Amino acid sequence: MQHVKLARDRRKKRSRIKEGVFFIAILLIFSGILLTLKDNSEHHDSPEQVIPAVVDNVEYQSLNTSNKQEEKTAHTSVEHQTTEHLNDEDATSYDDELQAKDDEVDEVKPSTDELDNLPQNAQDALSGLLDAADQAIRITDQFSHTVTRGDSLKDVLELSGLEDDTAQRLIAVDGELANLKAGQQFYWILDKNDELEYLNWLVSEKEERIYERVEGGKFKRQVVEKTSVWRKEVLKGEINGTFAASLKAQGLDNRQINQLTTALQWQVSIQKLKKGTKFAILVSREYLGDKLTGQGNVEALHISSEGKSYYAVQAANGRYYSQQGETLGKGFARYPLQRQARVSSPFNPNRRHPVTGRIRPHKGVDFSVSQGTPIIAPADGVVEKVAYQAGGAGRYIVMRHGREYETVYMHLSKPLVRAGQEIKKGERIALSGNTGISTGPHLHYEFHINGRAVNPLTVKLPGTSSGMGTTERKQFLVRAREAERMLKL
Numbered sequence: 483m484q485h486v487k488l489a490r491d492r493r494k495k496r497s498r499i500k501e502g503v504f505f506i507a508i509l510l511i512f513s514g515i516l517l518t519l520k521d522n523s524e525h526h527d528s529p530e531q532v533i534p535a536v537v538d539n540v541e542y543q544s545l546n547t548s549n550k551q552e553e554k555t556a557h558t559s560v561e562h563q564t565t566e567h568l569n570d571e572d573a574t575s576y577d578d579e580l581q582a583k584d585d586e587v588d589e590v591k592p593s594t595d596e597l598d599n600l601p602q603n604a605q606d607a608l609s610g611l612l613d614a615a616d617q618a619i620r621i622t623d624q625f626s627h628t629v630t631r632g633d634s635l636k637d638v639l640e641l642s643g644l645e646d647d648t649a650q651r652l653i654a655v656d657g658e659l660a661n662l663k664a665g666q667q668f669y670w671i672l673d674k675n676d677e678l679e680y681l682n683w684l685v686s687e688k689e690e691r692i693y694e695r696v697e698g699g700k701f702k703r704q705v706v707e708k709t710s711v712w713r714k715e716v717l718k719g720e721i722n723g724t725f726a727a728s729l730k731a732q733g734l735d736n737r738q739i740n741q742l743t744t745a746l747q748w749q750v751s752i753q754k755l756k757k758g759t760k761f762a763i764l765v766s767r768e769y770l771g772d773k774l775t776g777q778g779n780v781e782a783l784h785i786s787s788e789g790k791s792y793y794a795v796q797a798a799n800g801r802y803y804s805q806q807g808e809t810l811g812k813g814f815a816r817y818p819l820q821r822q823a824r825v826s827s828p829f830n831p832n833r834r835h836p837v838t839g840r841i842r843p844h845k846g847v848d849f850s851v852s853q854g855t856p857i858i859a860p861a862d863g864v865v866e867k868v869a870y871q872a873g874g875a876g877r878y879i880v881m882r883h884g885r886e887y888e889t890v891y892m893h894l895s896k897p898l899v900r901a902g903q904e905i906k907k908g909e910r911i912a913l914s915g916n917t918g919i920s921t922g923p924h925l926h927y928e929f930h931i932n933g934r935a936v937n938p939l940t941v942k943l944p945g946t947s948s949g950m951g952t953t954e955r956k957q958f959l960v961r962a963r964e965a966e967r968m969l970k971l
Contacts, residue, residue, distance in 0.1 A: 573922025574827040574848045586870040588901040623672040626737040630800035631664045637942040643934030648678050655701050664800035687712050710770045721759040725752045741780045760786045762969040782965035795962045805962040814943040815860040826850040829937040845935035846928035853923040855914040859905045868897045876918025892926035
């Protein structure tokens with residue numbers, strides 16, 4: 483009987499312990515919710531809080547002042563000037579950058595990459611490792627580019643958002659950088675301050691030049707003479723997993739994969755290629771003895787998908803074309819308007835903010851246009867986001883054009899498109915306006931390459947022209963027929 487009583491007491495104790503643990507857990511969850519709500523409230527109420535936002539890998543920050551009085555003064559000034567300058571020819575934005583919070587939003591996410599295809603627990607683990615690695619090294623960005631005819635060093639470096647003075651400093655070290663040739667390759671690295679850290683220039687199959695930044699912002703040069711051998715090879719395979727992973731299995735590195743995906747971005751969706759899709763690649767690769775050096779060039783590609791064949795063949799000018807010599811790139815108009823308009827505020831990475839007096843980059847161009855002016859797509863693309871921010875960009879649209887390019891349109895009065903909609907060059911996408919924090923009717927227009935804002939009025943834009951003369955085109959067609967024969971699947 484005593485044993486029964488003791489067992490009953492133990493069950494009661496266990497029951498009380500479980501109830502206690504459950505009660506404590508409920509309290510902790512409730513406390514966490516309260517703290518989260520409080521934290522969010524402080525984020526919204528505190529004028530000193532900097533609220534970063536990330537839109538498609540581009541970080542934006544809200545306009546902040548140092549104290550409440552300054553914020554009140556600035557806000558009053560904005561309201562007064564907005565009313566006073568509704569028809570100001572120098573209309574601009576007091577805060578041209580996107581805020582963290584959208585009051586209204588219609589958005590589609592970009593296509594997934596290899597990380598997105600992993601299970602969630604694997605994604606979390608890999609993301610943690612990548613974050614740790616990012617903190618352990620100084621390098622934040624790596625870029626590569628194959629020179630096409632007409633490219634200058636400024637054009638190349640601008641793909642990573644670098645200004646012209648970097649190109650000028652490099653040319654001062656090596657004057658031959660002022661005369662680039664089609665087919666030459668560049669690989670470069672930016673440090674955590676978005677400054678050029680390292681540049682590798684593959685001048686020819688026999689020469690490589692390396693430039694490293696030293697103290698004082700100067701660069702030192704190293705010339706490497708090569709005794710290696712270059713071989714042309716045909717690599718055949720099929721997609722198993724992602725396109726990039728399948729190419730890596732064939733021995734291609736990230737730079738070569740980037741060459742291919744850039745060449746194909748306009749004619750086929752890489753992410754939609756199904757498992758089992760066959761491909762053949764013509765590459766020239768550098769060997770030092772029996773080992774690959776990592777240098778190489780993709781000369782042609784053939785993909786067979788759902789009964790259709792897609793080709794990308796490199797011409798002497800460094801660009802890729804179909805086997806008929808048709809350009810694969812989509813042309814961009816310089817202006818997102820039906821006619822050229824006056825610039826009321828230019829692209830300026832060192833602009834002094836009109837309210838705070840602080841240096842705040844102006845990452846786009848402001849066009850002075852009247853309310854309701856039609857805004858047109860400068861190139862084919864897909865609408866990624868249509869949103870509204872009362873305290874910032876107003877009504878705005880984000881468009882994606884292939885892998886590399888993105889355009890942003892702010893302070894609109896009315897969007898004419900929806901997220902996910904495919905748009906052709908020249909189609910109307912919105913009407914200009916004066917929404918958000920703005921001093922008058924205008925269009926704020928941004929142009930991003932690889933997630934970085936560049937000057938839309940000076941950057942070298944991809945065009946629809948083949949850039950080939952009659953003789954060069956004949957030579958290309960001979961080359962294309964040979965590539966087509968070698969890449970049969």
